[in-house]
Amino acid sequence: MNEQWHTHTVNLADDExxxxxxxxxxxxxxxxxxxxxxxxxxTRRYHGLFVAAVQPPVGxxxxxxxxFEQLVLTSPAGxxxxxxxxxxxxxxxxxxxxxxxxxxxxxxxxxxxxxxxVYVFKHIQFIRELILHQNEQAATVQYQVSGLMAxxxxxxxxxxxxxxxxxxxLYQRADDFGIDAGVDQIQIDRHGVDFPGVQxxxxxxxxxxxxxxxxxxxxxADAERGQxxxxxxxxxxxxxxxxxxxxxxxxxVQVQVRVKEDQxxxxxxxxxxLQPMCDALEKFxxxxxELLAIAADDFVVKRTxxxxxxxxxxxxxxxxxxxxxxxxxxxxxxxLCTGRHDEARxxxxxxxxxxxxxxVPNRFDDYDKNADAAHYNSVDASLWFVRAAHAYMDATGxxxxxxxxxxxxxxxxxxxxxxxxxxxxxxxxxxxIYAGNDRTQLTWMDAKCDDVVFTPRQGKAVExxxxxxxxxxxxxxxxKDSDKQAANHFTKLTQRIKRAFVKTFWDDERRCLRDHVxxxxxxxxxxxxxxxxxNQIFTVSLPFSPLPQTKQRHVLxxxxxxxxxxxxxxxxxxxxxxxxxxxxxNGFDRDKAYHQGTVWPWLIGxxxxxxxxxxxxxxxxxxxxxxxxxxxxxxxxxRGLGQLHEIHEAAYPxxxxxxxxxxxSVAEVIRVLDLIxxx
Numbered sequence: 001m002n003e004q005w006h007t008h009t010v011n012l013a014d015d016e017x018x019x020x021x022x023x024x025x026x027x028x029x030x031x032x033x034x035x036x037x038x039x040x041x042x043t044r045r046y047h048g049l050f051v052a053a054v055q056p057p058v059g060x061x062x063x064x065x066x067x068f069e070q071l072v073l074t075s076p077a078g079x080x081x082x083x084x085x086x087x088x089x090x091x092x093x094x095x096x097x098x099x100x101x102x103x104x105x106x107x108x109x110x111x112x113x114x115x116x117x118v119y120v121f122k123h124i125q126f127i128r129e130l131i132l133h134q135n136e137q138a139a140t141v142q143y144q145v146s147g148l149m150a151x152x153x154x155x156x157x158x159x160x161x162x163x164x165x166x167x168x169x170l171y172q173r174a175d176d177f178g179i180d181a182g183v184d185q186i187q188i189d190r191h192g193v194d195f196p197g198v199q200x201x202x203x204x205x206x207x208x209x210x211x212x213x214x215x216x217x218x219x220x221a222d223a224e225r226g227q228x229x230x231x232x233x234x235x236x237x238x239x240x241x242x243x244x245x246x247x248x249x250x251x252x253v254q255v256q257v258r259v260k261e262d263q264x265x266x267x268x269x270x271x272x273x274l275q276p277m278c279d280a281l282e283k284f285x286x287x288x289x290e291l292l293a294i295a296a297d298d299f300v301v302k303r304t305x306x307x308x309x310x311x312x313x314x315x316x317x318x319x320x321x322x323x324x325x326x327x328x329x330x331x332x333x334x335x336l337c338t339g340r341h342d343e344a345r346x347x348x349x350x351x352x353x354x355x356x357x358x359x360v361p362n363r364f365d366d367y368d369k370n371a372d373a374a375h376y377n378s379v380d381a382s383l384w385f386v387r388a389a390h391a392y393m394d395a396t397g398x399x400x401x402x403x404x405x406x407x408x409x410x411x412x413x414x415x416x417x418x419x420x421x422x423x424x425x426x427x428x429x430x431x432x433i434y435a436g437n438d439r440t441q442l443t444w445m446d447a448k449c450d451d452v453v454f455t456p457r458q459g460k461a462v463e464x465x466x467x468x469x470x471x472x473x474x475x476x477x478x479x480k481d482s483d484k485q486a487a488n489h490f491t492k493l494t495q496r497i498k499r500a501f502v503k504t505f506w507d508d509e510r511r512c513l514r515d516h517v518x519x520x521x522x523x524x525x526x527x528x529x530x531x532x533x534x535n536q537i538f539t540v541s542l543p544f545s546p547l548p549q550t551k552q553r554h555v556l557x558x559x560x561x562x563x564x565x566x567x568x569x570x571x572x573x574x575x576x577x578x579x580x581x582x583x584x585x586n587g588f589d590r591d592k593a594y595h596q597g598t599v600w601p602w603l604i605g606x607x608x609x610x611x612x613x614x615x616x617x618x619x620x621x622x623x624x625x626x627x628x629x630x631x632x633x634x635x636x637x638x639r640g641l642g643q644l645h646e647i648h649e650a651a652y653p654x655x656x657x658x659x660x661x662x663x664x665s666v667a668e669v670i671r672v673l674d675l676i677x678x679x
Contacts, residue, residue, distance in 0.1 A: 005271055007291045008111040008641050010038060017103065023047075023660040024111050024641045025317055027298040028132040028270070031057025033317055034139060035660070038641070039103045040117055040128075041086050042066060044221040045231070046318035049130055050139035051167050052257040054196055057301035057314060058321050058366050060167040061195045064255050065233055067141060068159040068214075069102070071126065075152045082121050084128070090218040090230070111641050113270050113294070123147045134270045137257040146248035154243040156251055160200050161214065161233040164190045167318065170231040173213055179236050181209045186236060196258040202239035202251065210237040226586030273297070280339035281670070284677035288633065292670055295642055296334045299663040300343060303350055303364070310350040311335075311343040312364075316646050316659035323363040324351060324381030325444055326664050328388040329602065333667030336395045337674040344392050345401055351385060352409035358416015359425070360385045379425050379435040379442040382413045383467035387542075390474045402478075410475055414490070417468070431496035432465045432504065434518075445535075445571070447594040449587055455595045459518025459527075462505050463535040466542055469497050473544035494546070501546035505536075512536060512558040513547075531576060532562050534569040534603050540610035549614075556610050566631035567648040567656075568665075569603035571595045574650070581651035583658070597650035598657075601632055605668025609675060617679040626676055632669050644669070 010019070019038040026034040031053035037043055042065065050064040069084040083100035090096055105126075108118035119126040127144040145156060163171035178197075180187040185201030214233040222229035243249040274293045281289035303312040303322065313334060315326035327347060335344035351360050354374055362378035389410050393402060417433060420426040423442055425435040436442040436458040443464060445455040476490035505513040507528075513536035515529040536555050539547040547555070562573040572579045572595075580593035608625040615621025636644055639656075644665035646658035 005274070005290055005294065006110060006112040007294065008109070010109040012039075012106055012108060017098075019109075021656075022639060022641055023643075024115055025298060025643055025661050026115055026130065026132045027317075028134050028136065029273075029297075029301055030135060030137065031060065031301045031314065031321075032132065032137055033060075033298075034115070034130055034132055035318055036115075038109050039086070039106060040066075041088060041098060041103060042217070042219065043088065044219045044318075045170055045227075045229075046167055047219075048167075049141060050132070050255050050257075051318075052137045052259070054137070054257060054259050055367070056137075056259075057303055057312065058364075061257070062163050062165055062167050063137075063198050063257050064139065064141075064160060064200075065163055066161040067128075067253070068161055068235060068238075069126075069128070069143070070157045070159075070238075071121075071124070071145065072155040072157065073124070073148075073152060074154065075149070082124070082126075084119050084126055087214065087233075088218040088220060089216055096218065096220060113274075123149065134268050134273060137259045139255045141253045141255070143251040143253075144248065145243055145251075148243060148246055148248070150246035153245045156241045156243060156249070157238045158202070158251070158253055159212075159235045159238040160186075160188075160253075160255075161235055162188065162198070163231060163233065164188065164193065164195060164198060166195075170228055173215070173232045173234070177211075177234055177236065179209070179211075181207055181237065183207065184239070188236060199256045199258065200253065201256075202241070202253045205239040205241040205251065207239050208237050211235070224584065225590065270297075277338040277340065280337070284337075284674050285670070288637070291636060291642055292666070293338065295636065295644070295661075295666045296338055296670060298643070298661060299330065299334060299666070300340070305350045305353050308349075311346040312350050313347060313663055315363075315664075316662040318659065320659060321364055321366045324360045325362065325378055325384055327351065328360075328381065328384035330663040330667035331388045332391045332395075333605075333669070333671035333674075334663065336391060337670050341392070341396050341398075344388075345396075345398065348385070348389055348392060348401075348406060348409070352405060355382070355409060355412055355416075356422070358382060358413045358419070358421040359423070360413070377423055377440070377442060379423070379433065379461075379464055380444060380467060382417070382421075383464065383471050386410050386413055386471040386475065387467065390478065393478065407479075410471075411486070414471065414475060418493075428460070430500035430504070431493050432460050432500055433468045434460050435464065443535075445533075445595040447591040449591040452588075454592050457516045457529070459516050460504060461516040461535065462513050463538045465497065465501065465505075466538040466546065469494055469501070469546040470542040470544045472497070494544075498546045502548070502551065506551060510558070511554040513539065513555060531578070532558060532573050533571060534559060534563050534600070534607075537569070537603065537606045537610055540614060541606035543613075552610075553614055556607075556614050559607060559610075564607065564628070565599050565648070565650075565654055567604075567635070567654050568599045568601040568632070569607055570597055570599050570650050572597045572650075579650065581649065583647065583649050583655075593650075594647075599648040599650055599654055600646075600665075601644055601648065602662070602664035602668045604628055604632060605664075605672050608672045612675060612679070622676050622679075625672060629669060629672055632665070633673075636666075636669070 022038040052063045071082045084102035086103040105119040110116040116129040124147040129142040131140045176191045178189040189197035212235040219229040277293040312322040313327040315323040360382040361374035365373035447454045472490040476487040479487040563570045579597040643661040645656040646662035648654040
């Protein structure tokens with residue numbers, strides 16, 4: 001492990017199972033990843049030593065679930081076999097057991113650019129280190145055995161444990177594996193599946209063909225989510241390497257997925273790739289620069305758009321691809337604050353090329369790498385695109401990009417919203433945006449299960465119209481010298497919106513903003529959702545707001561008093577009858593709680609920015625903003641092992657749930673740290 005990038009060390013004793021809820025992540029810039037728990041026991045179907053992206057950045061296949069590792073030790077006292085691995089199995093009474101119990105020998109866990117586990121058995125030390133190859137569909141597992149005495153020898157046996165399946169599915173035994181075994185390598189395929197094969201080699205070893213099955217490996221994290229949670233592992237045989245008396249040995253197992261037409265960039269050392277990011281982050285993140293550089297880089301990948309290979313941002317691991325809303329909320333923190341301006345431009349270009357009727361895709365398809373396979377059911381992705389476009393221009397002054405295509409993309413969005421875009425997105429007579437119906441979920445609060453929309457926000461949503469106002473104001477400002485007619489038109493629209501905004505959204509009794517306002521189907525009656533939600537915070541955080549400053553301060557106070565937690569903003573206050581304190585159970589129950597109290601870390605970004613803007617970036621406001629950011633930064637430093645979750649439960653102690661690594665959670669921490677230090 002490159003010690004310069006060594007961000008976490010956890011020393012363990014026999015109670016390491018208390019760390020089962022702590023998950024680590026490795027990525028390599030292609031959408032491929034490795035993920036697991038600190039004690040090296042897989043607890044969900046998405047865990048694996050290598051999950052390849054066979055249609056980068058999507059099409060994920062579990063190429064290597066685990067390795068079963070044995071050290072056959074011979075000494076004057078006899079021969080014994082030491083096992084370093086462990087899996088979960090569920091007994092008939094429902095109790096989980098670990099077998100084998102190699103986890104009991106774990107003494108240290110290291111996380112940096114690689115993942116390293118250090119095991120100790122008496123005087124013998126066993127190290128497993130996992131490395132993903134940057135920009136390649138390949139991984140290496142390195143083993144080091146040391147401490148053998150002069151009168152001892154050993155044989156290291158490592159057995160690949162395989163399913164070769166889609167990462168969302170589970171695998172039960174079937175006679176569909178094909179194996180081509182050589183002296184020190186094997187080629188493995190699964191017949192009848194649309195995935196490439198895997199090559200596994202261990203130079204200097206001997207492969208012994210000895211097929212075996214482990215049945216009923218259990219994933220308790222999946223069971224907790226109400227999902228099927230058992231599958232079978234196929235072990236094709238083992239690589240065997242002799243270790244001479246009194247010597248240490250290094251053994252390398254390489255896993256390569258045979259991806260056709262791989263257009264990934266040329267491989268590069270990840271440390272070399274990350275160094276410029278680290279340099280940029282050191283200016284405002286200090287000792288946390290390496291931690292934040294790795295975390296930010298985990299989400300940035302390449303996508304083929306037409307005949308170009310451009311950049312994009314994955315929303316979260318393990319299960320999200322690139323979503324428009326998430327991408328452009330995360331872009332300033334992940335790419336602009338880290339100095340990756342070319343990739344920021346390319347990300348904007350990737351989505352700009354597929355704008356349809358003023359709409360930026362809500363997401364690209366999880367199984368199709370082609371940008372044409374996109375979904376457009378979002379009202380805010382386009383507005384976040386405009387926000388990110390102006391942030392890019394402010395950071396770079398890239399007039400060539402603005403003149404050649406970016407201005408056209410921004411204006412295409414604005415003009416599409418004025419005329420009326422798809423999915424019932426249209427501008428009302430008062431200049432504000434009206435979108436959707438009670439069967440759609442077009443905003444970021446988009447949970448839906450079994451045709452039940454849990455947070456229907458049809459009509460005029462408060463943050464949508466704050467973003468719309470800001471988009472018009474920023475674009476008018478940027479066009480004032482080059483196109484005065486358009487600038488004046490957009491400015492007049494902001495004036496119309498400003499006159500209507502307070503009348504539409506202000507709740508004088510609660511001293512805050514209504515969440516959304518809509519009309520009945522016949523248009524005769526207007527309804528307002530008076531629930532206190534965090535969406536109103538954007539009227540305080542955005543650089544142009546339709547809300548008077550006195551009312552902005554009331555909004556900030558309401559959000560602080562009723563929604564602020566250490567890990568972000570709740571989506572409902574505890575007093576609301578629809579509040580859900582916990583995020584658990586089956587998919588329906590979890591979706592029901594998703595935006596009904598659950599805490600979202602990314603919202604700490606607009607809240608902290610609101611504190612700064614309301615305080616006019618005074619030292620006092622900077623201290624307060626930094627204070628609300630620190631719990632999340634501490635989470636990354638400690639329990640999060642370098643990453644931030646998608647969500648936390650609403651009730652104390654705010655258990656981390658959802659995706660174990662979320663782009664906008666990390667991005668907003670970086671962006672606000674930069675904002676605090678740059679003003």
